[in-house]
Amino acid sequence: MKVLDADKLTDLAAALARAGYRVVAPIEDSGVVRLAEWTEGATIRTDVIPVNSAKDFLFPRSEVIGRWDLDGADFSPRDVQPDATKTVLLAVRPCDAAALALLDTIFNWDYKDDFYNARRRAATVVPMVCTAADEQCFCTSVGGAPDATANADAMLRSADGGAKFILEPLTDKGNALLDAAGDAAREGEAAADPPAEVPHRFDVDAVTEWLSENFESALWTTLSLGCLGCGACAYACPTCHCFDMQDEATRTQSVRLKNWDSCGFGLFTQHAGGHNPRPDQTARWRQRVMHKFSYIPERFQLLGCTGCGRCARLCGAGMSMSEVCRRIADESKKAPAHES
Amino acid sequence: MSPDIDQAATVQQPGGNLYAPMTMTIAEARDETYDTRTLRLEFPGEQERAAFFAKYRVGMFGLYGVPGAGESVFCIASPPTRDRYIECTFRRAGRVTAAIQDREVGQTITFRGPYGNCFPIEEWKGRNIVFIAGGIALPPLRSVIWNVLDRRDEFADVTILYGARTVADLVYKDELADWQKRDDVNLITTVDPGGETEDWKGKIGFVPTVLEQTAPTPKNAVALVCGPPIMIKFSLPILKTLGFAPADTYTTLENRMKCGVGKCGRCNVGSLYVCKDGPVFTIEQVRKLPQDDL
Amino acid sequence: MDLDRLRQDAAAVLKDGRAKMVIGFRDRAGDCVPAFITDAEQAAELVYDETCLVNPAAYLKKIELKRFRPVAVVARPAVMRSLVLLAAEAQIAADDVLILAVGDQEYHGLMDLAGAAALLNEQYAEMPHDPEVMKRLEELSGLTPEERAAFWTEQFAKCTRCYACRAACPMCYCTRCIVEKNVPQWISTAAARHGNYAWNVIRAFHLAGRCTECGACEAACPQGIPLMLLNVSLARDVEDEFGVKAGYDAEAEPVIGSWNADDNEDFIR
Numbered sequence: 001m002k003v004l005d006a007d008k009l010t011d012l013a014a015a016l017a018r019a020g021y022r023v024v025a026p027i028e029d030s031g032v033v034r035l036a037e038w039t040e041g042a043t044i045r046t047d048v049i050p051v052n053s054a055k056d057f058l059f060p061r062s063e064v065i066g067r068w069d070l071d072g073a074d075f076s077p078r079d080v081q082p083d084a085t086k087t088v089l090l091a092v093r094p095c096d097a098a099a100l101a102l103l104d105t106i107f108n109w110d111y112k113d114d115f116y117n118a119r120r121r122a123a124t125v126v127p128m129v130c131t132a133a134d135e136q137c138f139c140t141s142v143g144g145a146p147d148a149t150a151n152a153d154a155m156l157r158s159a160d161g162g163a164k165f166i167l168e169p170l171t172d173k174g175n176a177l178l179d180a181a182g183d184a185a186r187e188g189e190a191a192a193d194p195p196a197e198v199p200h201r202f203d204v205d206a207v208t209e210w211l212s213e214n215f216e217s218a219l220w221t222t223l224s225l226g227c228l229g230c231g232a233c234a235y236a237c238p239t240c241h242c243f244d245m246q247d248e249a250t251r252t253q254s255v256r257l258k259n260w261d262s263c264g265f266g267l268f269t270q271h272a273g274g275h276n277p278r279p280d281q282t283a284r285w286r287q288r289v290m291h292k293f294s295y296i297p298e299r300f301q302l303l304g305c306t307g308c309g310r311c312a313r314l315c316g317a318g319m320s321m322s323e324v325c326r327r328i329a330d331e332s333k334k335a336p337a338h339e340s
Numbered sequence: 341m342s343p344d345i346d347q348a349a350t351v352q353q354p355g356g357n358l359y360a361p362m363t364m365t366i367a368e369a370r371d372e373t374y375d376t377r378t379l380r381l382e383f384p385g386e387q388e389r390a391a392f393f394a395k396y397r398v399g400m401f402g403l404y405g406v407p408g409a410g411e412s413v414f415c416i417a418s419p420p421t422r423d424r425y426i427e428c429t430f431r432r433a434g435r436v437t438a439a440i441q442d443r444e445v446g447q448t449i450t451f452r453g454p455y456g457n458c459f460p461i462e463e464w465k466g467r468n469i470v471f472i473a474g475g476i477a478l479p480p481l482r483s484v485i486w487n488v489l490d491r492r493d494e495f496a497d498v499t500i501l502y503g504a505r506t507v508a509d510l511v512y513k514d515e516l517a518d519w520q521k522r523d524d525v526n527l528i529t530t531v532d533p534g535g536e537t538e539d540w541k542g543k544i545g546f547v548p549t550v551l552e553q554t555a556p557t558p559k560n561a562v563a564l565v566c567g568p569p570i571m572i573k574f575s576l577p578i579l580k581t582l583g584f585a586p587a588d589t590y591t592t593l594e595n596r597m598k599c600g601v602g603k604c605g606r607c608n609v610g611s612l613y614v615c616k617d618g619p620v621f622t623i624e625q626v627r628k629l630p631q632d633d634l
Numbered sequence: 635m636d637l638d639r640l641r642q643d644a645a646a647v648l649k650d651g652r653a654k655m656v657i658g659f660r661d662r663a664g665d666c667v668p669a670f671i672t673d674a675e676q677a678a679e680l681v682y683d684e685t686c687l688v689n690p691a692a693y694l695k696k697i698e699l700k701r702f703r704p705v706a707v708v709a710r711p712a713v714m715r716s717l718v719l720l721a722a723e724a725q726i727a728a729d730d731v732l733i734l735a736v737g738d739q740e741y742h743g744l745m746d747l748a749g750a751a752a753l754l755n756e757q758y759a760e761m762p763h764d765p766e767v768m769k770r771l772e773e774l775s776g777l778t779p780e781e782r783a784a785f786w787t788e789q790f791a792k793c794t795r796c797y798a799c800r801a802a803c804p805m806c807y808c809t810r811c812i813v814e815k816n817v818p819q820w821i822s823t824a825a826a827r828h829g830n831y832a833w834n835v836i837r838a839f840h841l842a843g844r845c846t847e848c849g850a851c852e853a854a855c856p857q858g859i860p861l862m863l864l865n866v867s868l869a870r871d872v873e874d875e876f877g878v879k880a881g882y883d884a885e886a887e888p889v890i891g892s893w894n895a896d897d898n899e900d901f902i903r
Contacts, residue, residue: 032858051856061794062824065359068407073447075407080357110616111601113358135663215630221698225670228692230801232856235794242605245359245598246823249408256359256407257824260794261604267814268606269596272412272433275569277595277609280698290630291608298611316802316854317688318667410816435817 002167002178003188006158009046009091009165012184013038016088019180021124024057025090026050035092046091046128049137051314053238054089054096058103058119061235065115066256070249082118088177091128091156095308098144099238100125100151105300106241115258124173128156128165133196136309138322140198144306147195153177159190166190201322202329204293204303210332211294215286219331223324224285226317227264233311233319234262239292239304242268263287289324358601361405361450362388367425369445372511376476377441378417378429381451393423395454398461398483399592399620402453403600404428409439413597415480415619416454419487426451429479429511455600456619459484459564459590468497470556470584472575474547474567475504478511480592480619481566485519492524499526499556503547506535528554548574558583564590565623576623586624593619593626635682636741640708640734643744645677647706653732655699657690658682658708668693672702682708682736689850691716691804694726706732706744711758712848714750715881716804719846721747722886725807747884754882761879763847767866774863790830792857795823799861800837802854805844812836838864843872843889846881 004012013023023038028045035050035057036042067078089096100120107116130137130146139145149155154174157166167185169175178185234240244261247254261268264284270276278284292304305321312320368380383389398419405411412434418427432441440449461484469488473481488495500519504510510529519527529542530550543550548571556563563584565575572591579589595607595614607614610629640658647653648671658680660669666686670693671677690707693699694717709717714733720726728747735742735750742753774782797813800806813821813833821836822829838845838861845865852861873879875898878889 030858034857062826065357066361066407070408073443075363075448077360077363077407080360106603109602111358111603113603114356222670225693225699226668228696228801230798230854231794231796232798232854235796236856241603243599243603244606244823245411245604247405247408247410248819248822248824254408256410258359259823259825261606262796263605265797267810271594271596272431272437273568281696282698287608291605295608295611314856316798316850318662318665320662323662438817 001189002185003190004165004167004185006163006165009044012181013044013090015181015184020086021180022085022087023090024087044091049093049308051310052236053308053310054092055099055103055238057087057089058123059116059241061260063115063258064255065258068254070252070254082115084118084122086122088124088126090126092125093130093308094127094146094148095139095144095306096238097125097127097151098148098306102239102296102302102304103241105302124153124177125151126154126156126177127152129158130196131158131193133198136312136320136322137198137307138201138309139307141201142204142303142305142307146198158193162193164190166192202326206329206332207293207325208297210328211290220286221282223327224282226319227281227285228317229264229266229281229284231262231265232314234264235260236310236314238306238308263291361452363448364451365448366443366445372429373509375432376429376511378427380425380427382425392454393420396420397458398487399458400454400456401619402451402455404440405436405450406439407450410436412436413600415483415592417479417482419483419490421487421490431476452600456615457617459620461487464562465494466496468561469495470561470563471500472547472551472563472565473502474571475509476511477566477568478502481564482512484564496560497526498524501528501547501551501554503530503550505532507531507537507540547571548578551575552578555582562588562590566592586627587622589623590620591623591626593621635739637682640682640741641677641680643734644671644680644706645674647732647744648672648677649674653704653706655702656706657693659686680708687849687853689713689716689802689804689848691720692802692850694720694804695807703730704732705730706734708734708736710736711754711761712846714754715846716848717747718751718884719844719881720804721884723888728884751882751884763866763870764862767862770863771867787827789859790834792859793825793830793834794857795825795833796856798854798856799851802850805841834864838868841865842868843878844880845869
């Protein structure tokens with residue numbers, strides 16, 4: 001098996017960079033650990049989950065999807081090429097990789113979005129098995145696990161009590177990565193450490209069932225009170241994919257942008273005629289939860305949440321998807337669904 | 341009967357930019373009201389025109405835009421039986437619609453489409469068709485009306501009930517006059533009480549009220565309803581009383597949309613996407629959606 | 635801090651109907667998170683400590699909470715200032731809000747808005763700016779403009795335009811924020827350099843004379859951008875130029891939105 005010392009992860013990053021990969025890894029910056037492009041001298045930290053998710057590199061915050069030259073009332077389109085830079089998403093988490101199932105589906109169902117697909121094809125996904133978890137993690141409640149290999153091209157497994165990593169290829173891209181790693185990962189033996197214990201927090205099937213029958217429930221007001229309607233959770237979430245299309249222009253050029261958006265923003269469903277079907281945060285929070293745990297499962301047979309807990313960790317107002325699901329699961333036990 | 345969900349892909353070429361629009365030329369422009377305009381648009385080339393009409397069925401929508409201002413979703417207001425051009429009718433409501441209305445005949449705008457599903461008019465052959473529309477909501481039904489009238493022999497009775505707040509707010513005034521003259525169309529126009537002019541010859545009353553008075557028969561009939569939420573709210577119970585089945589009553593939902601292709605999430609209602617599973621729905625389908633989100 | 639008294643006061647106002655809701659804080663696995671209490675028994679859950687950085691006054695802009703008026707708010711001095719200022723800006727009616735006033739070390743008690751304003755003017759008139767922030771501002775002012783611009787470019791590069799800062803701020807209550815207006819598009823929506831500068835700087839300018847330095851925006855920012863450097867800098871400038879600090883007078887005219895003949899004119903040359 002291929003093995004590297006745990007404190008030599010930067011050597012692996014450097015080797016991959018030399019081999020032509022853009023290396024994305026969890027980088028420390030002023031105390032905050034963020035998935036970012038690794039450069040020489042950057043510190044890689046694997047002990048805490050990064051505040052952002054791997055989604056950022058497949059579906060970026062803002063992306064140009066159209067360009068025109070403008071000349072008075074005339075316009076002529078210019079070519080826009082998607083970014084197909086060969087990238088390794090190094091030491092992301094299994095919950096990031098699990099999310100790719102939904103992103104792959106959304107960006108390809110019926111119409112194919114090449115802005116996403118080009119990045120996706122060019123990316124080698126290398127999750128790190130989690131050997132630690134916190135109270136906000138709930139991957140095991142949504143069909144995931146700290147050592148899940150779904151959508152991974154290779155896995156980094158902590159070994160020998162954290163002293164080493166095993167780098168295990170799972171796909172052709174993974175094998176290519178190992179070739180490119182060269183001496184940074186050498187033949188050897190190591191004993192994989194056990195993955196983190198992530199206790200089961202709620203019965204997700206009970207949640208989905210309650211949701212299918214309780215659109216009008218008064219519980220939504222209670223569940224949503226803390227939410228102030230920013231986009232922090234949707235932006236950090238590895239499965240959230242809603243976006244806005246926005247044109248910006250000078251006199252001579254215009255671009256059409258695809259920008260992250262959030263169903264939590266007040267104007268998300270605002271009609272030009274003035275009507276807003278989701279006029280308050282209660283309706284918008286309900287949409288967030290229903291979309292992830294009811295509508296997406298119904299439509300695509302997938303959950304819209306991988307239990308990474310980022311939303312709860314960074315919500316300034318104390319909202320937690322895990323807590324919401326626990327409360328719904330509790331509520332579903334109180335009375336049979338058809339009586340609610 | 342459910343509308344066909346025409347899932348065929350658009351004019352997107354494999355590997356092409358899904359979001360790249362075509363450039364259309366404004367062949368004609370007509371002001372319907374002080375803020376509503378109809379544009380007739382021509383395709384950039386024969387290949388694009390043919391590819392569009394290979395897919396287009398009434399009910400489908402498109403995204404019309406101006407680079408620098410953005411894109412806006414409206415229905416396609418002309419039928420595939422008129423396959424040299426498409427038409428759209430829209431109100432000047434914000435940045436994009438203002439930029440489009442500022443364009444002159446001979447100038448260009450962008451267009452992406454056709455997207456969405458369609459009215460299953462093939463299933464309506466031999467049946468009576470009742471159109472009920474209010475105000476700016478006649479355009480989505482106008483494509484169906486022309487589709488039916490262009491193939492008049494294939495359908496039975498055609499009834500059109502159309503109303504607006506005032507006479508000035510009625511759109512397609514010339515076409516209304518043409519439909520009035522035809523003896524194979526029963527056209528009833530109405531304005532809200534107080535909206536009539538001195539020489540107004542149509543009815544005076546809210547659309548639901550006039551619908552009740554007109555009392556079209558539900559036998560062998562389908563109904564298409566399109567209008568402001570309040571008009572729909574009061575019209576549906578009357579259709580029900582008259583005996584129209586929810587599965588035979590159709591509408592088109594006009595949710596806020598951006599991408600038009602089921603990705604941006606904005607038009608998601610329940611487990612449906614209005615841009616993919618709609619915008620045409622039967623009332624039976626609409627009733628199954630989370631009502632508060634409409 | 636006499637949390638028991640706070641809890642009793644909260645329970646009492648709910649029980650006798652003086653308030654329909656108490657907005658305070660509860661403990662969740664060691665973190666302080668907002669609590670919305672409508673039943674007197676729930677008042678026992680209320681906690682308070684220095685990690686309670688959310689500004690509960692921000693919840694008063696939520697339309698679905700407007701039916702829970704009068705509302706009682708657990709408020710530290712900066713939050714009391716927010717409430718006084720919201721009244722001065724006609725966003726809340728003075729008799730729609732009660733305050734469970736919390737100080738640095740002690741619980742001051744239950745009071746109405748006038749009582750809170752009096753308390754602020756008596757005991758918290760000299761609220762110093764955050765010393766860490768002041769130290770940093772001092773350092774920044776020693777830099778050249780190019781160096782300072784480089785510092786802010788680096789900070790704003792982290793901004794993802796999630797608008798958590800805006801959501802967390804009680805004074806950001808516009809139903810359509812300037813960044814959401816598109817005729818014209820005042821601020822680019824792309825999370826790129828000029829849009830991020832414009833957003834953060836314009837928000838700080840829109841808060842000049844209105845920021846009560848509660849720190850909720852910086853606490854809410856998922857990227858750790860030092861927003862208080864901007865807000866305190868402008869608050870200090872307004873204080874220097876106009877002698878006004880936000881949130882001490884419920885009848886005050888808006889600082890930037892009004893003028894009087896004694897205003898400093900020496901910048902007009």
